[in-house]
Amino acid sequence: MKKIFIYLCLLSLAFIVLTSCEDYSDVTSPSINFGSANFSRFVAIGNSLTMGEQSASVFAAGQNYSYGNIIAKQVGTTYAQAFFSDPGTGGRLEIAQFEIENGSPVPEIYENPNIGSPTNLLYPAPYNNLGIKGAFLYDVLNARNAATCYTANFGVPNPLFDAVLRGMGTQLELAIAQEPTLITLWIGNNDILAFATRGGLFPPTDPAVFQTEYTQVLSALHATGAQIIIGGLPNGLLTPYFTTVGPGIGLKLQTLPVPGLVYSTSAPGIAIATASQLINDSVLVTLSASSAAGLIGDQTGKYYTDNGIPVPPGVNTAYPFGLTPENPFPNNLVLDPTEKAAYNALRDGYNQIINILAAQFNYYVVNWDNLFTSLSTTGIEFNGVTFNANYISGNFFSLDGIHPTSQGYGIIANEFLKAINSKYGASIPMVDVSAIPSSLIFEGTIPMGKYGIPKIPNGILDNVLF
Amino acid sequence: MKKYLYIILLILGICPGIIMAGGFQINEHGARAMGLGGAFTAIANDASSIYWNNAGMTQLSGTNFMLGTALIAPSAEFRGVSPEVNKNYMNSDVFFPTHFFVTHAINNSFSVGIGFTTPFGLGTEWSAGWVGRYLALKTQLTTYWIPVTAAYKIADNFSIGASFVYSFADVLITQNSSQSPFAGDAYVELEGNDYTAFGYTVGILYKPIDILSIGASFRSEISYDFEGTATTTGAPQLMEIGALPNGDITAALTTPMNIVGGIAVQVIPQLMLSADFQWIGWSSYDTLAVDFVDEAAEDVASPRLYKDTYIIRFGAQYKISDQVSLLGGVYYDQMPVEPQYVNPSLPDTDRLGLSIGAEAKFNEQFGISGSYLFIRGSQLTVSDSQEIYTTGNSPFNGTYNSSANLLSLSLNYYLQ
Numbered sequence A: 001m002k003k004i005f006i007y008l009c010l011l012s013l014a015f016i017v018l019t020s021c022e023d024y025s026d027v028t029s030p031s032i033n034f035g036s037a038n039f040s041r042f043v044a045i046g047n048s049l050t051m052g053e054q055s056a057s058v059f060a061a062g063q064n065y066s067y068g069n070i071i072a073k074q075v076g077t078t079y080a081q082a083f084f085s086d087p088g089t090g091g092r093l094e095i096a097q098f099e100i101e102n103g104s105p106v107p108e109i110y111e112n113p114n115i116g117s118p119t120n121l122l123y124p125a126p127y128n129n130l131g132i133k134g135a136f137l138y139d140v141l142n143a144r145n146a147a148t149c150y151t152a153n154f155g156v157p158n159p160l161f162d163a164v165l166r167g168m169g170t171q172l173e174l175a176i177a178q179e180p181t182l183i184t185l186w187i188g189n190n191d192i193l194a195f196a197t198r199g200g201l202f203p204p205t206d207p208a209v210f211q212t213e214y215t216q217v218l219s220a221l222h223a224t225g226a227q228i229i230i231g232g233l234p235n236g237l238l239t240p241y242f243t244t245v246g247p248g249i250g251l252k253l254q255t256l257p258v259p260g261l262v263y264s265t266s267a268p269g270i271a272i273a274t275a276s277q278l279i280n281d282s283v284l285v286t287l288s289a290s291s292a293a294g295l296i297g298d299q300t301g302k303y304y305t306d307n308g309i310p311v312p313p314g315v316n317t318a319y320p321f322g323l324t325p326e327n328p329f330p331n332n333l334v335l336d337p338t339e340k341a342a343y344n345a346l347r348d349g350y351n352q353i354i355n356i357l358a359a360q361f362n363y364y365v366v367n368w369d370n371l372f373t374s375l376s377t378t379g380i381e382f383n384g385v386t387f388n389a390n391y392i393s394g395n396f397f398s399l400d401g402i403h404p405t406s407q408g409y410g411i412i413a414n415e416f417l418k419a420i421n422s423k424y425g426a427s428i429p430m431v432d433v434s435a436i437p438s439s440l441i442f443e444g445t446i447p448m449g450k451y452g453i454p455k456i457p458n459g460i461l462d463n464v465l466f
Numbered sequence B: 001m002k003k004y005l006y007i008i009l010l011i012l013g014i015c016p017g018i019i020m021a022g023g024f025q026i027n028e029h030g031a032r033a034m035g036l037g038g039a040f041t042a043i044a045n046d047a048s049s050i051y052w053n054n055a056g057m058t059q060l061s062g063t064n065f066m067l068g069t070a071l072i073a074p075s076a077e078f079r080g081v082s083p084e085v086n087k088n089y090m091n092s093d094v095f096f097p098t099h100f101f102v103t104h105a106i107n108n109s110f111s112v113g114i115g116f117t118t119p120f121g122l123g124t125e126w127s128a129g130w131v132g133r134y135l136a137l138k139t140q141l142t143t144y145w146i147p148v149t150a151a152y153k154i155a156d157n158f159s160i161g162a163s164f165v166y167s168f169a170d171v172l173i174t175q176n177s178s179q180s181p182f183a184g185d186a187y188v189e190l191e192g193n194d195y196t197a198f199g200y201t202v203g204i205l206y207k208p209i210d211i212l213s214i215g216a217s218f219r220s221e222i223s224y225d226f227e228g229t230a231t232t233t234g235a236p237q238l239m240e241i242g243a244l245p246n247g248d249i250t251a252a253l254t255t256p257m258n259i260v261g262g263i264a265v266q267v268i269p270q271l272m273l274s275a276d277f278q279w280i281g282w283s284s285y286d287t288l289a290v291d292f293v294d295e296a297a298e299d300v301a302s303p304r305l306y307k308d309t310y311i312i313r314f315g316a317q318y319k320i321s322d323q324v325s326l327l328g329g330v331y332y333d334q335m336p337v338e339p340q341y342v343n344p345s346l347p348d349t350d351r352l353g354l355s356i357g358a359e360a361k362f363n364e365q366f367g368i369s370g371s372y373l374f375i376r377g378s379q380l381t382v383s384d385s386q387e388i389y390t391t392g393n394s395p396f397n398g399t400y401n402s403s404a405n406l407l408s409l410s411l412n413y414y415l416q
Helices: A002-021 A067-075 A137-142 A150-154 A160-165 A171-177 A189-197 A207-222 A245-254 A275-279 A287-293 A302-307 A337-361 A369-376 A406-424 B002-014 B031-035 B054-059 B236-240
Strands: A042-046 A093-101 A104-111 A129-131 A182-186 A227-231 A261-264 A270-273 A364-366 A380-382 A385-387 B063-080 B086-089 B098-105 B110-125 B138-155 B158-178 B185-209 B212-219 B222-233 B247-255 B258-268 B271-280 B287-292 B300-303 B309-319 B324-333 B351-361 B366-382 B398-415
Touching: A042 A067, A042 A171, A067 A129, A067 A182, A067 A406, A093 B236, A129 A171, A137 A150, A137 A171, A137 A207, A160 A171, A171 A207, A182 A207, A189 A337, A207 A227, A207 A337, A227 A337, A227 A406, A245 A275, A245 A287, A337 A364, A364 A406, A369 A380, A380 A406, A385 A406, B031 B063, B031 B324, B031 B351, B031 B366, B031 B398, B054 B098, B054 B110, B054 B138, B054 B158, B054 B185, B054 B212, B063 B110, B138 B185, B158 B222, B158 B247, B185 B247, B324 B366
Parallel strands: A042 A129, A042 A182, A182 A227, A227 A364
Antiparallel strands: A093 A104, A261 A270, A380 A385, B063 B086, B063 B098, B063 B398, B098 B110, B110 B138, B138 B158, B158 B185, B185 B212, B185 B222, B212 B258, B222 B247, B247 B287, B258 B271, B271 B309, B287 B300, B309 B324, B324 B351, B351 B366, B366 B398
């Protein structure tokens, strides 16, 4: 009996040892149906939207959620990028603090004065992500460095061309050199956006030139035999860059005995935007004007002294700023109905050029109009997270009002994935946008309503480009 | 004896890592009972009978002391979030719930006793920054029982017992919360305690024939009303405007009643076999709710919807000599929670417990018992989780594995 008991003990001991040390059963991820899509060498050509800019800067934490990198992670392919250490390429906007005005928090924006440095310069091949902040269509074909980029013609050489291209060639050449199997091409946004962000003062690319250049780019890429998904040009006027300050001014003017905002026009002269025109977005005021908006009625010329701008001829700063023909609101901060119409006509024309060329080559064009319209009206919902085009609280656009947040880029990545699924018979699952970390950064280091006019220091948003 | 100790040590060396019982009940109150797989209700012949079956106290003469502790080392792993299969390990931590019991036979038929033990508790901690951080970082709950007991022998073969239980408890829950749309996570710490909770237990023990013993025990629900504070730390900019919840909180928790029936058979003079069926009224735990005293703050409630469950236990005791006995046990413990409500703060699953132990009496007064229990949780794959791990509503689907090693040691002292 004693022996039997001992054997029983030993048996149960053996059982304990076996069960406790046994490996857990395997768990595997389901495999993805790629259809005919071939991600083995995935290259993205574009501007800041491709580079992964957020809050006016390109920095690694944001670049990790560039739409290309989100796609690459979802499909499991390599995607080298020109990373920048915190706070990135310079001028990153952060939230300094909130002030409570009329019971709701108003953010005060801080421009981080520091600049990070490139951390992946020695990568031995061209980057998969060939997006360069500030790139125009012209640059894809021609820019080899800061000195030869499009904005250099306007006296603004862009050093990011040096950081991304590293002297090896143009964006187009570096894309072709990688023998790409799948390309996303999303370029041309700046050719029209720069006109709008500068209140109609920056010349847009001529449509005939646009057509020639786009044809050259697409023909050269077509010759590689790669699959190409093209990004169309979204309506930048629906971003909070254009829709935040104007309504705020409108609400303020409603309470004053004035006809409206008096502003100078591109054709020399002045015009008046009524409060309701400002509230319903028929006259747009840029986010760059947020500090100027706080000076409406000022009779000391503070706007000009703060910004170090000479008082324009004919302006008398002793009159109330923005309320009198003698001291009008500056033209470069306002996009009036004429300029809006010009923007819309140009964008439609560019998109038509892109669509016709894409149809010739049988490429898919991602059209952003539904997404942007939904964002600016009903908002959209993904996995329980809601997004709309409101500044900050809308969750889609970052602090510069024009570039998406990390989650916003997730939604953009999903639009590209939908295009790939539809075009190439794939069924790649959508990225869980709600699992992407929120990305509006606080200076130094929960649900809220729509904000008032944010307090943004003078000048920091004057040169926004995609 | 040395041989067995050697084997025990060997097992400990090979298989590092452990868990508690289903839900957050702790069933380790005395090394001897643990060695028998907890099938002790019909035996209850040491001072720990105060917990297991207070009617059993009448079997003890004189004054009996038991002081001991269990070493509980749980481990758990989560693979996910589906479709990903990344491995996340629970931080390894060791818990030492202590037990202390005294019984005193006033006369042949009447005994009194008092004890101290921790019948419910849990302690889990996951790494900072892990994927489930919005669900759980560190979670600690401990309930302490001080039962004051009396037992009466109605007939030579029939006893009853009853305890009044004074209980106190403390709880700590920490997790991250999103500062969406702003970058970074806030850190939430909820802590609370309740120093005045009460319950009771009753037991009966019946020996129809010499070799057969039947026992039953009832342990009541105990309701705790935790009072404490919530502290949320995050971006100073958000704290300045009071956007992060802080303040006094209350939370209610009711630990379940237990109804246990057991049987023990003296098969031969050396060998006793025992079996228990333990029913646990876990349906008392339907919601984990934290209420802010400040009306403006948003209360938190997450459904748990536990269901009543059971444990089946078997034990064997073999007497090698008058001084030394060997113990062995096995039990099956059914999980009380539906898989979709499993939360990493308590990675619950069906569990199998296997125990071995030994008991030695050095002299008339002094004895020691030690036992080892290995608990293997069955692999649990959750595919319809109601637990949300993102700023949206993404389910925390994935695969849990868990196990636990427990070691218990009790010292017994007997005064005539």
